[in-house]
Amino acid sequence: xxxxxxxxxxxxxxxxxxxxxxxxxxxxxxxxxxxxxxxxxxxxxxxxxxxxxxxxxxxxxxxxxxxxxxxxxxxxxxxxxxxxxxxxxxxxxxxxxxxxxxxxxxxxxxxxxxxxxxxxxxxxxxxxxxxxxxxxxxxxxxxxxxxxxxxxxxxxxxxxxxxxxxxxxxxxxxxxxxxxxxxxxxxxxxxxxxxxxxxxxxxxxxxxxxxxxxxxxxxxxxxxxxxxxxxxxxxxxxxxxxxxxxxxxxxxxxxxxxxxxxxxxxxxxxxxxxxxxxxxxxxxxxxxxxxxxxxxxxxxxxxxxxxxxxxxxxxxxxxxxxxxxxxxxxxxxxxxxxxxxxxxxxxxxxxxxxxxxxxxxxxxxxxxxxxxxxxxxxxxxxxxxxxxxxxxxxxxxxxxxxxxxxxxxxxxxxxxxxxxxxxxxxxxxxxxxxxxxxxxxxxxxxxxxxxxxxxxxxxxxxxxxxxxxxxxx
Numbered sequence: 042x043x044x045x046x047x048x049x050x051x052x053x054x055x056x057x058x059x060x061x062x063x064x065x066x067x068x069x070x071x072x073x074x075x076x077x078x079x080x081x082x083x084x085x086x087x088x089x090x091x092x093x094x095x096x097x098x099x100x101x102x103x104x105x106x107x108x109x110x111x112x113x114x115x116x117x118x119x120x121x122x123x124x125x126x127x128x129x130x131x132x133x134x135x136x137x138x139x140x141x142x143x144x145x146x147x148x149x150x151x152x153x154x155x156x157x158x159x160x161x162x163x164x165x166x167x168x169x170x171x172x173x174x175x176x177x178x179x180x181x182x183x184x185x186x187x188x189x190x191x192x193x194x195x196x197x198x199x200x201x202x203x204x205x206x207x208x209x210x211x212x213x214x215x216x217x218x219x220x221x222x223x224x225x226x227x228x229x230x231x232x233x234x235x236x237x238x239x240x241x242x243x244x245x246x247x248x249x250x251x252x253x254x255x256x257x258x259x260x261x262x263x264x265x266x267x268x269x270x271x272x273x274x275x276x277x278x279x280x281x282x283x284x285x286x287x288x289x290x291x292x293x294x295x296x297x298x299x300x301x302x303x304x305x306x307x308x309x310x311x312x313x314x315x316x317x318x319x320x321x322x323x324x325x326x327x328x329x330x331x332x333x334x335x336x337x338x339x340x341x342x343x344x345x346x347x348x349x350x351x352x353x354x355x356x357x358x359x360x361x362x363x364x365x366x367x368x369x370x371x372x373x374x375x376x377x378x379x380x381x382x383x384x385x386x387x388x389x390x391x392x393x394x395x396x397x398x399x400x401x402x403x404x405x406x407x408x409x410x411x412x413x414x415x416x417x418x419x420x421x422x423x424x425x426x427x428x429x430x431x432x433x434x435x436x437x438x439x440x441x442x443x444x445x446x447x448x449x450x451x452x453x454x455x456x457x458x459x460x461x462x463x464x465x466x467x468x469x470x471x472x473x474x475x476x477x478x479x480x481x482x483x484x485x486x487x488x489x490x491x492x493x494x495x496x497x498x499x500x501x502x503x504x505x506x507x508x509x510x511x512x513x514x
Contacts, residue, residue, distance in 0.1 A: 101279050103275060152222065154471075172268070200227055201256060201263070221465070249333065287363055295413060342502060370395075433457065440460055459500065469487065
């Protein structure tokens with residue numbers, strides 16, 4: 042593999058099948074639904090039935106975006122134009138009781154400023170359902186009744202991050218300096234950093250839960266400040282989409298939920314035992330998935346990225362132009378081989394049900410999750426479905442090491458999101474905000490450091506959130 046390069050846009054994943062010939066599909070075989078899927082499907086049907094469908098039997102989601110260019114710590118919390126003013130005392134009142142945590146510092150950092158912070162837990166985009174009709178984080182801060190429809194207000198151009206010491210997580214940083222900007226996606230927006238002090242001896246899962254709930258409450262509270270403010274932009278999404286004659290393509294959305302501190306949550310429920318299901322993609326764009334997965338920092342798909350899912354957004358945009366977006370299949374990368382095989386069989390059935398010719402499959406995490414990816418690629422390819430895989434690599438600092446632990450002959454179309462082993466030199470920041478030392482980073486984070494991309498948060502994210510890639514020579 043070659044050195045890190047920029048891709049001109051995030052659409053490269055789709056180019057492998059949008060011009061493919063129509064491929065015949067097999068008949069739809071019977072599908073035995075498990076209880077969770079039945080429960081999920083009934084919930085979706087019931088909520089949408091009582092809330093009413095949009096024009097043409099489609100649901101409409103409006104993302105009302107308010108641009109934030111500056112975050113300022115102030116005596117009063119409010120939104121003044123494109124400046125978010127925050128009084129830390131207002132945020133302290135939102136900290137979840139229990140879990141032994143205390144919000145002891147709030148910091149605001151902006152692109153190009155010489156600040157670095159870590160270890161980073163989760164990051165979210167501030168959002169709130171208009172008039173609090175429903176919840177921006179269903180299952181966590183309120184009801185799922187309006188998820189995927191109605192209007193959601195968004196503080197665009199910023200994220201909120203939790204920073205804390207939490208035993209058992211893999212630790213990484215966000216660096217706001219210009220030198221980090223091409224590699225660190227969140228160096229390109231404004232960030233509100235919440236530093237939590239934890240209590241030794243308190244159960245780490247209780248601490249993790251308390252921090253997550255506090256972070257989501259803060260995000261929803263700050264976004265609610267925009268209800269009466271004029272919008273900078275409005276995104277309007279609909280689902281289902283109108284018929285199209287273009288090749289039918291789907292997203293196979295893999296998440297990693299494999300136990301303590303390696304969990305992903307769907308409507309507030311851990312996905313460790315989740316059975317594959319066809320989902321409403323607008324629910325994903327409206328906060329249905331929350332991350333609790335503290336894998337290698339470069340691999341991290343934080344809640345912010347789930348909220349702004351690059352592949353879902355791109356496939357929605359391109360529907361009717363060069364593909365028919367047939368739907369999204371959500372599945373978990375289980376830890377046991379038996380469960381991986383069950384997942385693959387279930388995904389095959391769902392793919393047949395969608396009558397697709399092509400599918401994009403993302404990876405989350407590393408190690409054994411490559412087994413899921415290659416197994417799914419092999420099974421779907423043998424059914425005549427063209428498969429595009431989105432992965433990152435461990436190709437050595439020089440990019441010459443074989444980079445995937447597992448592969449299959451059917452994996453003919455692979456998009457790389459970058460090389461985790463690529464090393465980066467960063468200058469000393471004006472201030473390091475957080476807790477040192479950091480596992481995996483040898484030097485003092487308050488000084489100049491040399492580190493692999495693996496320790497830079499979301500640098501090689503496997504949903505294509507960044508613009509890095511590796512190319513063969």
